[in-house]
Amino acid sequence: MLSEFELIARYFAGPAQSAAAAVPGAASGVVQGPGDDCAVLTPTPGCQLAVSVDTSLADVHFPADAPAVAIGHRALAVALSDLAAMGARARWCVMAITLPEADDTWLAGFAEGFHALCRASDVALAGGDVTRGPLSISVTVHGEFPAGQALTRGGGQAGDVLAVSGALGGGRGGLEAWHAGVRELGDPLLAAYLLPQPRLAAGEALRTLAHCAIDISDGLLVDLDHLCSAAGLGAELDVARLPLSAGLAARLGEAGAREAALCGGDDYELLIGLPAAQLETARQRLAALDVPLTVIGRLRQAPGIAGVDAALLRSGWRHFPEAAS
Ligand code: ADP
Ligand code: MG
Numbered sequence: 001m002l003s004e005f006e007l008i009a010r011y012f013a014g015p016a017q018s019a020a021a022a023v024p025g026a027a028s029g030v031v032q033g034p035g036d037d038c039a040v041l042t043p044t045p046g047c048q049l050a051v052s053v054d055t056s057l058a059d060v061h062f063p064a065d066a067p068a069v070a071i072g073h074r075a076l077a078v079a080l081s082d083l084a085a086m087g088a089r090a091r092w093c094v095m096a097i098t099l100p101e102a103d104d105t106w107l108a109g110f111a112e113g114f115h116a117l118c119r120a121s122d123v124a125l126a127g128g129d130v131t132r133g134p135l136s137i138s139v140t141v142h143g144e145f146p147a148g149q150a151l152t153r154g155g156g157q158a159g160d161v162l163a164v165s166g167a168l169g170g171g172r173g174g175l176e177a178w179h180a181g182v183r184e185l186g187d188p189l190l191a192a193y194l195l196p197q198p199r200l201a202a203g204e205a206l207r208t209l210a211h212c213a214i215d216i217s218d219g220l221l222v223d224l225d226h227l228c229s230a231a232g233l234g235a236e237l238d239v240a241r242l243p244l245s246a247g248l249a250a251r252l253g254e255a256g257a258r259e260a261a262l263c264g265g266d267d268y269e270l271l272i273g274l275p276a277a278q279l280e281t282a283r284q285r286l287a288a289l290d291v292p293l294t295v296i297g298r299l300r301q302a303p304g305i306a307g308v309d310a311a312l313l314r315s316g317w318r319h320f321p322e323a324a325s
Contacts (some may be wrong), residue, residue, distance in 0.1 A: 002102045004130050008034065011111040012095070012128060028124045029091060039126035041092055047144040050088035054079040058135035062194065063178060068106045070185060070194040072113030075137035078217065080121055080198035081268040085215035087151035087207030088143030090121050090200050096129040096138040121200055149207055154230035156212035160273035162235060162297040165199050165286065167192075168220060169257055170245035172264025177251060188246050196268040203270060205285040210272040219265040221313065224305060227273060237297040237307040262312055273299050 002010070013034030024030050032040035043049055056075045058064035066074075076093065083090050095114070099107075118125055123141070145151075174193020182190050199215070206213065212231060216223045220242075228235050242261045249257040274282055279295070286293045297307065305313060 002104075007102055007107065008128075008130055011107045012125065012130075030124050030126055033124065034127050039092070039094065041126060041142070043091075044144055046147055048147045048150065050083055050086045050143040050145065050150065051140065052079060052082040053138060053140040054082065055136060055138040064135060066178075066194055067185060068109030069113035071137070072110035072115075073117050073195050074113075076114055076117045076121075076123075076139050076141075077196045077198050078268065079139040079141045080117075080123070080200060081196070081215040081217065083141050083143035084199040084203035085151070085213050085270060086143070086145070087149065087203045087210075087213065088145050089204055090123045090141060090143045090198075092124050092126045092142040093118070094127045094140045095125060096131070098131045098133040098136045100133065100135055121198065145207060151203065151207045151210055151213045152230070153212055153214050153227055155210075156227055156231035156233055156273035156299045157275075158233055158299055158301040159276070160211055160299040161276050161279055161295055162224070162237070162299060163272055163274065163279070163282070163293050163295050164216070164220070164243065165202050165270040165272075165291050165293055166267075167243045167245040167248075167292070168216070168261035168267050168269060169242075169248045169252075169264055171196070171266025171268070172260035173245055173248045173251055173257075175264075175266070176260075180251075189248065189251060192245055193266060196266070198268060199270045199291065201289045202286050202291045205289065206270070206272055206274070206282055209278040209282045209285070210274040212273045214271050216267045216269045216271055217265060219263045220267075220271065221262050221305065221308065222265070223271055227271065228299070228303075228305070231273075231299065233299045233301065234303040235297055235299050235305050237305060238295075239307055241294060241296050243292065243294040243296075259312065262308065 029042045062071055080090055170189055170192025173189040177189045185191055212227055214223045214227050244257050244261055252260055283293045
């Protein structure tokens with residue numbers, strides 16, 4: 001049985017992880033990584049810090065028997081998605097994990113998924129905590145942007161174009177696929193659910209173009225409502241234009257696919273409001289990152305969300321009660 005310290009050294013903060021874990025040095029901004037009582041980090045001069053924490057609970061946010069590599073990836077991805085939504089550059093994370101047991105095979109998979117996304121996102125794991133109990137992972141992420149440039153939820157203006165990155169409904173579709181017995185991570189819907197890609201580069205590219213942004217974690221309607229409320233505005237949606245995840249209609253049917261895109265949650269795409277004059281630039285910047293940007297409506301002065309079936313609006317994310325957020 002591994003001791004807590006051996007476990008940390010082997011999977012999270014030892015020499016084997018040095019490529020992904022906090023390597024002290026100017027480039028990483030890490031003065032002290034794992035190994036002391038605190039991490040010591042150097043923010044970039046002139047930048048503000050964006051800080052967010054997300055907890056992922058087994059059988060609430062992910063199936064407890066999902067592949068460990070996906071659990072490691074996803075726990076970090078959902079946290080990084082909040083940095084993307086603010087237009088922040090991801091820099092550091094700390095991770096607290098509660099484990100029912102120290103299973104080597106499981107831990108190796110989890111660490112592989114977590115560290116791979118650290119590397120891909122240029123994030124240093126600077127510290128954490130390990131405890132015993134029901135499986136849960138809390139990840140705190142730290143990002144930066146030039147002072148005053150935070151991309152907030154509340155900056156939308158009437159007339160702004162509403163646009164969404166990537167495709168919608170995959171989170172819900174993937175959950176359905178899992179329940180139907182699909183276990184292959186190469187399945188596009190299951191990958192959308194278990195291996196979401198935080199839109200960090202897109203968020204940074206949009207920071208100076210968009211008026212407002214949010215990441216779609218609770219479902220398009222719920223998150224659009226957050227954008228609207230924060231700005232004191234309403235919105236018109238063109239539901240026919242929603243970009244649906246590949247394979248979604250085949251699995252859920254046309255109506256089910258649209259509902260999943262509107263209410264399903266767990267998509268981790270960016271929903272932005274931006275002036276029409278910036279749309280083409282925004283589209284080009286995201287195209288260079290291989291991320292589609294689709295116009296799905298606009299913000300308006302009048303309150304409420306127009307263009308959506310009233311029953312769907314009322315049900316919101318509760319439409320899918322088992323998809324807790
Ligand atoms: P303390 O008891 O002082 O909180 P810990 O024994 O919890 O210290 O952790 C020892 C060191 O290992 C700390 O620097 C901590 O940041 C690091 N560490 C613990 N758990 C993790 C983890 N899951 N990922 C990365 N570093 C970790
Ligand atoms: Mg501790």
